[in-house]
Amino acid sequence: MNTRKRGCALLFCIGFVLMLLVSSAFLIREADHDCCGEHCPVCEMIAMTTALMRSFCLIAAVMLLRSVFTAARSAFHAPETGYGHSAGTPVSRKIRMND
Template identity: 30%
Template sequence: MTKKFRFMVRLLAVVLAVVMLSSAVYLAVEADHDCSGDDCAICRQISICENLLKSLGLAGAAAAISAAFTYTVCRAILPCAEMNGTLTLVALKVKLSN
């Protein structure tokens, strides 16, 4: 990976963490507000923050499960392929002298 790509990945992770943290803080701060009724802007914002946290949590869980599955499958398949290629006399450092 290039340095620019790594930087962008880290930046995206930081931005995602800030968004999730700010949503959680907003929910904690505004939990005991005085509701003005059905058209309460704070209640609407709290609902949006809850939906954001649920969707990001679900997306994170799906990404983690797919990464774990991919890693497990690759670890199961690749050792067999590596074993077939490494069992040569040169790889085993067998001295071939008369």
């Protein structure tokens, strides 16, 4: 199961990088185009590509900050509290209960 998850994550990362490269190549190629008027399809595509890249960069920045905070928390051995984190059960903490 782990190899399947890793494979899917790898495919997602490759697709993400390819999308960024293709978008960047389009923006570089069409940066100095001759605009044909008010409803220029190239200008509309440049605006959509720019918005797409901004949103993906924002998501990447949030994920980077989350990983930095998670690494800092584990480095200082702070207990995880908050939504989705519990203290654990005696079984998960491997506590032996003798009656």
